[in-house]
Amino acid sequence: MDPEGRESFGHLEPHPQTAGVYGDKGTVGDYLEAQGLAPYFAMGDRYGVVYDRMAALLERVAPDESEQRYERRAEMDEMDAGALASSFFDVDATVAAYCLERDLAVPTEVDALVDLHILAINAWLDQFEARSASVRQSEGTEG
Numbered sequence: 101m102d103p104e105g106r107e108s109f110g111h112l113e114p115h116p117q118t119a120g121v122y123g124d125k126g127t128v129g130d131y132l133e134a135q136g137l138a139p140y141f142a143m144g145d146r147y148g149v150v151y152d153r154m155a156a157l158l159e160r161v162a163p164d165e166s167e168q169r170y171e172r173r174a175e176m177d178e179m180d181a182g183a184l185a186s187s188f189f190d191v192d193a194t195v196a197a198y199c200l201e202r203d204l205a206v207p208t209e210v211d212a213l214v215d216l217h218i219l220a221i222n223a224w225l226d227q228f229e230a231r232s233a234s235v236r237q238s239e240g241t242e243g
Contacts, residue, residue, distance in 0.1 A: 161232045
C-alpha cells in the first residue's frame with residue numbers, strides 16, 4: 101500500500117531453502133480469497149474510516165500536530181512489539197471500559213468486539229469534537 105492508498109503485489113524469487121508451494125497459476129485475488137482474507141480486509145476498511153476521521157479531526161483542532169502525522173506514524177512503526185502507542189489499540193480494554201460504562205456484556209466474538217471497539221472510538225471522538233467546539237466557541241475562534 102503506497103501513501104496514496106494504492107495496493108500493489110509483486111513476485112519475489114523464493115529462497116532456495118524454503119519449502120513453500122510456488123506457482124504462477126491463478127491470480128492474486130484467487131490466492132487472497134483462498135486464504136479467507138476478505139473479512140480482514142473489510143475490517144481494515146472499517147478501521148480506515150475511523151482513522152480518517154481521527155486525522156481530519158486532528159487537522160482541524162491541532163494543525164501543527166497534524167503536520168507531524170507522518171513522523172508520528174514512523175515513530176509508531178519503530179516501537180517495540182507489544183508497546184501501545186494509544187490505549188485505543190487495546191481492543192479488549194477499550195471494549196471492556198465502554199461496556200462497563202454502559203452496563204453492556206462484553207462480547208467474546210471477534211466481529212462483535214470490533215463493532216464495539218469502533219463504536220467506543222467514535223464515541224470518544226464525538227466527545228472530543230464537542231469539547232473542542234465548546235472551547236473554540238468560548239475563545240471566540242472557529243475551526
